[in-house]
Amino acid sequence: xxxxIGVKLDAxxxxxxxSRTNAGVDQISTFxxxxxxxxPGDRFMVLLSAGxxxxxQSIRExxxxxxxxxxxxxxxxxxxxTSMFDVARVLGSAIxxxxxxxxxxxxxxxVDFNASLILGGQIGNExxxxxxxxxxxxxxxxxxxxCYFQIGESKYGKPVLDRMITPQTPLDEAAKCALVSMDSxxxxxxxxxxxxxxxxxxxxxxxxxxxxxxxxxxxxFAMIRGAWGQKLRQVFESIDDPQWGSDSATYPLRAPxxxxxxxxxxxxxxxxx
Amino acid sequence: xxxxIGVKLDAxxxxxxxSRTNAGVDQISTFxxxxxxxxPGDRFMVLLSAGxxxxxQSIRExxxxxxxxxxxxxxxxxxxxTSMFDVARVLGSAIxxxxxxxxxxxxxxxVDFNASLILGGQIGNExxxxxxxxxxxxxxxxxxxxCYFQIGESKYGKPVLDRMITPQTPLDEAAKCALVSMDSxxxxxxxxxxxxxxxxxxxxxxxxxxxxxxxxxxxxFAMIRGAWGQKLRQVFESIDDPQWGSDSATYPLRAPxxxxxxxxxxxxxxxxx
Numbered sequence: 001x002x003x004x005i006g007v008k009l010d011a012x013x014x015x016x017x018x019s020r021t022n023a024g025v026d027q028i029s030t031f032x033x034x035x036x037x038x039x040p041g042d043r044f045m046v047l048l049s050a051g052x053x054x055x056x057q058s059i060r061e062x063x064x065x066x067x068x069x070x071x072x073x074x075x076x077x078x079x080x081x082t083s084m085f086d087v088a089r090v091l092g093s094a095i096x097x098x099x100x101x102x103x104x105x106x107x108x109x110x111v112d113f114n115a116s117l118i119l120g121g122q123i124g125n126e127x128x129x130x131x132x133x134x135x136x137x138x139x140x141x142x143x144x145x146x147c148y149f150q151i152g153e154s155k156y157g158k159p160v161l162d163r164m165i166t167p168q169t170p171l172d173e174a175a176k177c178a179l180v181s182m183d184s185x186x187x188x189x190x191x192x193x194x195x196x197x198x199x200x201x202x203x204x205x206x207x208x209x210x211x212x213x214x215x216x217x218x219x220x221f222a223m224i225r226g227a228w229g230q231k232l233r234q235v236f237e238s239i240d241d242p243q244w245g246s247d248s249a250t251y252p253l254r255a256p257x258x259x260x261x262x263x264x265x266x267x268x269x270x271x272x273x
Numbered sequence: 274x275x276x277x278i279g280v281k282l283d284a285x286x287x288x289x290x291x292s293r294t295n296a297g298v299d300q301i302s303t304f305x306x307x308x309x310x311x312x313p314g315d316r317f318m319v320l321l322s323a324g325x326x327x328x329x330q331s332i333r334e335x336x337x338x339x340x341x342x343x344x345x346x347x348x349x350x351x352x353x354x355t356s357m358f359d360v361a362r363v364l365g366s367a368i369x370x371x372x373x374x375x376x377x378x379x380x381x382x383x384v385d386f387n388a389s390l391i392l393g394g395q396i397g398n399e400x401x402x403x404x405x406x407x408x409x410x411x412x413x414x415x416x417x418x419x420c421y422f423q424i425g426e427s428k429y430g431k432p433v434l435d436r437m438i439t440p441q442t443p444l445d446e447a448a449k450c451a452l453v454s455m456d457s458x459x460x461x462x463x464x465x466x467x468x469x470x471x472x473x474x475x476x477x478x479x480x481x482x483x484x485x486x487x488x489x490x491x492x493x494f495a496m497i498r499g500a501w502g503q504k505l506r507q508v509f510e511s512i513d514d515p516q517w518g519s520d521s522a523t524y525p526l527r528a529p530x531x532x533x534x535x536x537x538x539x540x541x542x543x544x545x546x
Contacts, residue, residue: 155428
């Protein structure tokens with residue numbers, strides 16, 4: 001499995017990926033899932049991939065040579081496209097090419113054509129854009145209401161993103177949030193693993209040097225893992241336990257409800273509310 | 274979908290279930306998923322169910338009349354079984370009976386025979402026991418290392434359980450933790466919904482009056498939802514943001530790693546580390 005996050009903020013973009021791949025639980029390997037495409041001052045693009053590794057590696061391999069026909073104009077590539085939308089189309093085309101090559105043989109072997117990708121970046125004067133690209137080559141774009149995408153094992157780490165991330169979130173805070181989300185996922189799911197690749201892109205920079213590989217000795221991530229668990233416990237303990245007996249509780253657990261409590265079933269099948 | 278939790282602690286058992294069922298996103302209904310079987314002083318049992326509603330309702334319907342042949346002895350039922358293990362076997366037998374009745378017709382309609390159940394309780398002098406029962410009628414039992422089970426939409430709410438629950442956790446703290454786990458799930462997944470049924474059983478009581486139905490006006494759950502989100506944000510803000518630039522950071526983000534940072538790919542395909 002895999003867990004990757006891409007976030008689009010007013011201040012820039014944040015990308016985080018794990019590096020575990022597995023075929024069953026006894027074939028675990030490390031493959032990194034982030035690709036960075038940069039032409040400083042012209043374009044900056046990041047691709048995160050999940051799904052079948054042979055498919056995503058093939059897609060990445062041909063992405064740089066993939067061309068979209070463009071009438072009388074030269075074909076569109078990721079290096080001459082004038083918009084991220086066109087880059088997403090090139091990526092979609094690359095996915096469909098790999099599908100044409102491999103899907104039938106995979107299906108014959110009982111393997112789904114399974115790939116999902118996050119593509120984000122900025123070209124020239126266009127605003128930053130972030131896309132989620134499906135295995136059929138179609139894609140959706142992040143908006144202000146839904147400003148992040150996840151691929152892979154996304155559920156464990158979603159609540160904290162839902163609670164913390166808005167378009168106004170500062171870049172480093174969003175990076176911290178992505179790391180907390182990753183920590184929750186690592187803690188609950190073996191199929192996601194270190195090292196992590198973290199990249200932060202500042203709006204309109206058209207390049208980035210904020211790229212780091214985080215392994216299990218990284219002081220910042222180790223601090224996050226320790227502090228988050230410990231402080232979460234403090235918060236948890238600071239919240240009142242439910243009180244069953246007292247009518248004088250500030251926040252009574254027994255309260256009028258539209259529904260009655262579950263009735264008990266007594267032998268021989270008599271239900272007493 | 275559904276989300277249910279059963280926890281076995283030294284101090285007792287905690288059960289929590291939601292009540293949303295859906296067939297697609299445009300057929301949402303409320304069906305409660307907890308059944309309570311009590312013969313005060315003799316036995317106390319709780320059943321939580323997830324999966325296809327017609328299957329789980331059918332299982333619940335026949336559970337009370339299901340009998341396991343027992344040689345020359347009278348057949349074993351949930352009301353005369355001398356161990357929770359035997360009750361789990363009766364439940365497994367009920368599941369298999371419904372499978373025999375319905376599975377072929379369901380398969381013909383393209384519907385999986387999909388049911389999973391949590392069964393917990395105590396009989397006589399036997400210790401409390403908690404089981405996870407699968408749609409094939411087989412089951413596993415909770416241990417001290419793994420003292421809780423979830424069924425349904427379990428991933429969103431798993432990290433907080435993993436962090437907080439141990440066999441030593443007090444009952445009301447575990448109930449609070451289950452409610453926090455449910456809150457995270459409600460927040461991230463539409464297919465889980467109020468009202469909730471919460472039941473707390475104290476070890477060796479062989480009965481319980483701590484049963485409550487929690488709807489969206491419940492003061493305690495409303496407090497949890499507000500306080501948890503708010504305090505989570507405070508904790509989040511109290512943790513240092515990553516520092517990219519400074520070598521003097523207490524917890525540097527850039528640190529020696531076994532792996533190099535991701536190289537950038539530059540046009541025309543040159544990779545620069």
